[in-house]
Every structure is written in structure tokens, then in C-alpha cells.
Amino acid sequence: MHKFRLLFLLCFVVLSAPLVHAQSGDTVVIRNNEEDTYVDSSSGTDATTVDVSTSDESYGSDSDTVYTIAEPGANDLTPVAARPLSKEELREARNDDDFWYWDYKEQKKKPRQERRSQSYEKQQWSIPSWLFWLLVIAGFLVLLHFVLLSMNINVFARSGVSVEVPADSEPVEDIFNRDYDKEVARALAAQDYRLAIRLRYLQLLRELSDRNIIQYRAGATNGVYVSQLWGSAYYTDFFRATRTFEYAWYGMLPVTEPAYLRMQEDIAHLKTRFA
Incomplete structure (x- = not known):
């Protein structure tokens, strides 16, 4: 009897299995x-x-x-057809808060473009800034040069070259007690145009000092006297005479008679401005 019950229970379980499986479907x-x-x-x-x-x-x-x-x-492989959106629908979707990542992508691009514009503005400003500081430095150097000239310091003056002076001539340092016409005539006779130009220049310094146009000081450079005449009516002619004298006296090239005549013309033109 007990075995019969077990056999009946086993058959019931086997027959009820399809019914249980059927309940798993939709x-x-x-x-x-x-x-x-x-x-x-x-x-x-x-x-x-x-x-x-x-x-x-x-x-x-x-x-x-x-x-x-x-x-x-799960095994459906049918392709999904994408429905195109119009421009208005696309704009509304971008403005929707649910699509915040679109605005984040646009905001992320802006700083890079702003950095490019800022770097371009700095590049444009660098050229005027560089030019401005160059002009400031140049102006400072020019001002320093004139200050040094007023202190009898000329950084651009050439060092004097020792030249043999004839034994019968008087010391060249004394510019006030000399007969320049006689010494110039002697130099021209010897065709020493270099010495003749120097004598005429010293004679010009004496005349300018006697008229209180310049303040002569022994040992002062020619640049000092040029700076003293800056802005006056004598500046241009005196500057030309000084340039001719320095080229003739300190230069190593031979000095000819045309150079002496040009020196004479500059001095004569300057004297026409004497009151």
C-alpha cells in the first residue's frame, strides 16, 4: 500500500510538469x-x-x-528606421533641460575660442608696447648724452692724434695771443692744408669767445662748444666747420686745398651772422 502511494505521487509530479512550464509564458x-x-x-x-x-x-x-x-x-534583427527631425523640433530639443549635455558641449568650446582671441589681442598689443619702450629708451639715451655734454664729457669724441708742429710756431694751446693770419700764410706756403684748417678753427673759437657767443675752456672738447650753440643761429655753420676740422686734423687721409677752401666758406658764412 505504501509503495502504491509513492508510485501515484511520482506519476502526479511527472504529469504536472508541462502545466508548470506553461505558466512561464506570456x-x-x-x-x-x-x-x-x-x-x-x-x-x-x-x-x-x-x-x-x-x-x-x-x-x-x-x-x-x-x-x-x-x-x-531578443532575436529580432529588424533594422530600426530613424525618424528625421525638423529644424524647429531640433531647436526645441536642444533648449529642453533634459538635453543639458548639448549646452555643456557648447560651453566647453567657448573658453578655447576666448583663449585664442585673448592671445591674438596680446600679440597685437605686443608690437606697440615694444615700440613704446624702444622710444623711451632712445629718448633717455639722447637726454643722457646732452647732460654729459653739459658736463664737458663727450663719449663720442675721437681721441686726438699727435701731430708734429713746426718748431717756429707758437704753442697751439694758446688761442688768444697768436697771429693767425701770419701762421696760416706760412702753412699755405708749405701746402700744409691740415695745419691751415686747424689754425682757422682756433681763430674762429677765439672770435666766438671774444663775442661771448661761447664759453671757451682750455681742454674742452669741440662737442662742448657745439652743444653750447644748440638752437642758436650759429649752430649749423659752426657744426659744419667743426666737422671739416675734425676730418682734416684727426683723419688719416690727405687734406687738399679744396677742403681748406670749403672750411673758409663755412667760417665766412658764420661771420655774416655776427651782429
């Missing part, structure tokens, strides 16, 4: 206006189908409405 619900029918999808299909047929009197519709929902299965 259920198709069909609703009509009179009754609900539940159909068990024991066919093994994974899709879920809901067919609802209703007749709602509140809407005044005589026709039944059927809704069908079908979910694709």
Missing part, C-alpha cells in the same frame, strides 16, 4: 465589453500581445477600440 488578454478572456500563450512565443476591445459609452463611439502592444524579441 499571457494574452482579450477584453470585450461583456467579459474578459484570458488566453494562455503556451505556444512558447516571447512577444506580449494585448488586445483590448472596449466600447465606452461616455465617448459616444459605437466602434470598438483595439490596442495592440508587441515588444520585439
